[in-house]
């Protein structure tokens with residue numbers, strides 16, 4: 603099935619479905635997901651059109667480790683790094699929030715190679731592969747995930763999101779990058795680089811919020827952008843290699859979090875969690891990836 607990229611009208615309708623009060627109608631036991639019904643303010647014809655379209659609400663997917671891995675590799679092959687870097691700058695300038703997640707997804711996909719699930723054969727569907735960290739089985743709602751990409755969220759911990767992102771990016775219509783987008787991105791990096799030496803990622807997020815350098819971004823969107831910059835090493839750290847540079851097994855990642863003295867379930871995870879103000883911005887990397895200089 604050929605699925606179109608998400609248009610503005612569909613985006614608006616899905617926002618009404620997923621993020622307005624009172625549209626949860628049921629719970630799907632098999633997929634362990636909330637089922638969203640027709641929102642109160644949406645007329646029958648619009649709801650029917652949405653349900654029959656390319657992004658119907660409650661589009662639940664269940665995919666095993668080996669298939670998800672193959673799907674991520676196939677989707678990644680169709681997205682160029684130039685598009686990833688340009689899209690991320692458009693995401694930071696606020697002109698195209700959709701561009702943010704792909705910096706993370708492509709950095710993670712770059713380290714993956716085909717293999718079968720590795721781990722105890724105990725049938726636990728939520729167990730993660732000891733080699734790559736992909737779960738034995740992933741479940742998600744395709745339309746909700748796609749919507750959230752367009753809404754500007756980015757996160758590094760859910761492999762199914764990497765696939766949804768890379769697969770859709772091949773079809774998404776990216777605006778043309780303009781000088782103003784590059785300038786906004788460079789201004790963001792310069793502001794980060796002005797950090798006091800002991801600044802933590804949490805304090806950095808708050809400082810950027812006050813400086814209003816990321817238009818329309820709330821706390822979690824700001825974290826998404828900083829996480830992405832950590833994934834590619836533009837925000838360096840001294841704990842682990844950037845995801846762009848090397849793969850970590852789940853146990854190596856866990857040990858690195860322990861060494862950092864931080865709970866793995868904290869809001870901020872590695873590699874970003876290992877950044878401190880004194881490390882600033884890796885300008886050499888910023889230049890070869892994004893073409894911006896201090």
Ligand SMILES: [Zn+2]
Nearest residue numbers: 731733734735
């Ligand atoms: Zn694996």
